[in-house]
Amino acid sequence: MRIAVIGFGTVSKSLLRVLVDKSKMILNDYGVEIKTVGVFKRDGAFINNNGLDLERILSSESYRVEADWVDVADFNKIADELKCECAVELTPTNVETGEPGLSHIKTALQHGMDVVTANKGPLALYYPELMDLANQVKRRILFEATVAGAIPLFNLVRNNLRANRILSVKGILNGTTNYILSRMTSEKLPFKIVLKEAQKLGFAEADPSYDVDGIDAAAKLVILSNALLKQECRFKDVKRQGIRDITPEAIELARKDGFLIKHLATNEDGVLEVAPRLVEIGSSFAVSGSLNVVKLQTDLAKDLTLIGRGAGGVETASSVLNDILELAILRR
Structure with a gap:
């Protein structure tokens, strides 16, 4: 599973750290290799379709000189260049317009990517429209991390309460x-x-x-x-x-x-x-x-x-990673 992480705040950094620390366990236990091919910050992005060195990104103080750095921060403009199955949208919540997360999610779906998000804004404002778009392009949006951090609400209902109303x-x-x-x-x-x-x-x-x-x-x-x-x-x-x-x-x-x-x-x-x-x-x-x-x-x-x-970088990253793994397993 190749992913692009949009946003570089607390949850994003926690997710990248967990991906570094858990990569061997994930491969051994689930047979899934997660490659991060894009990490988008406010002033640019790391892009490498062969997979980024996440440890180096997390420890780099002079990221602008890194070989994988580009001065284009807009995911919408370079989505075409990414060889990516899943966009992980982790920009801050905006309940007035849903942006920039709303555009990121739409762009990802329109480029054949599944979406995992912890961003509440787009779903709080446009849940029906986004789910309709996902259905039209036959892709999925998973959003466990939007509510109650590490508590597996949506996964519980989806997988264990199927016949319940x-x-x-x-x-x-x-x-x-x-x-x-x-x-x-x-x-x-x-x-x-x-x-x-x-x-x-x-x-x-x-x-x-x-x-x-x-x-x-x-x-x-x-x-x-x-x-x-x-x-x-x-x-x-x-x-x-x-x-x-x-x-x-x-x-x-x-x-x-x-x-x-x-x-x-x-x-x-x-x-x-x-x-x-x-x-x-x-x-x-x-x-x-x-x-x-x-x-x-x-x-x-x-x-x-x-x-x-219900909060915390690692706790929220736990839910994000679980959604990524679910999509990776479904895509096999």
Whole structure:
């Protein structure tokens, strides 16, 4: 399987490192050799259709002098030159236009490539259109890493719940907000102080709006709803409320009554909502720190609850790599 990795952020670097470390195991256990023929950065790309030296790319401080470096950063312009079966789209999420990931995915499909992505934007905005395009060109889009990091939601449903109908979904889908609410609960601190702490520790971005205003969780909920509940919906369909107005006093009142305040994403009876909600202390949603929780209600298997790490470079790369392997095995 020859792949091109688009984007060079934390997840991309983690994926390249895992590919270096796991290549022998993958070949021995699955009979799959993964060759990376392209790595696209903002200011250019590494291109070699015979396979790139990933260790050298990861350790190179003067990448512009590398023999495989080209000063063309636009995947759309040089997709024709790539001998590649799979595009791995890992650019940052944009829920306003979906770009540049949206164009990358379309270009890859139109050039006969399958797509693996961790980018929520294109799917949150244009899930039906992208799946229609993939079907037209007889290619696949896999996106396990878009929701809940290392938790294998889509693979679980696709491979192990084939006869089940997913009736509803409820989850804590953003680790940053869960960390903030957990700290506000345990230390009785106000939101602004805990947010600054989270930013210093790297849990929250300098502009935390994607997390604390529920934008990230809403995008994930839309993908879950389209993929698992087969409900055609878009980002604009989500009713959204963030956590900025939650006070230590409200948290303490809830705790005295046996509840915690959590930021939940829900699709029940076709209504999509991201908002603070009360959950019972001791319930499966009472997780602390940056953990994610997803509860699926099904018609046959009944309720299934999954808990795991919803973020992190290596954790997300784990899901990306699993999707790459699935496509490689299907193509044999």
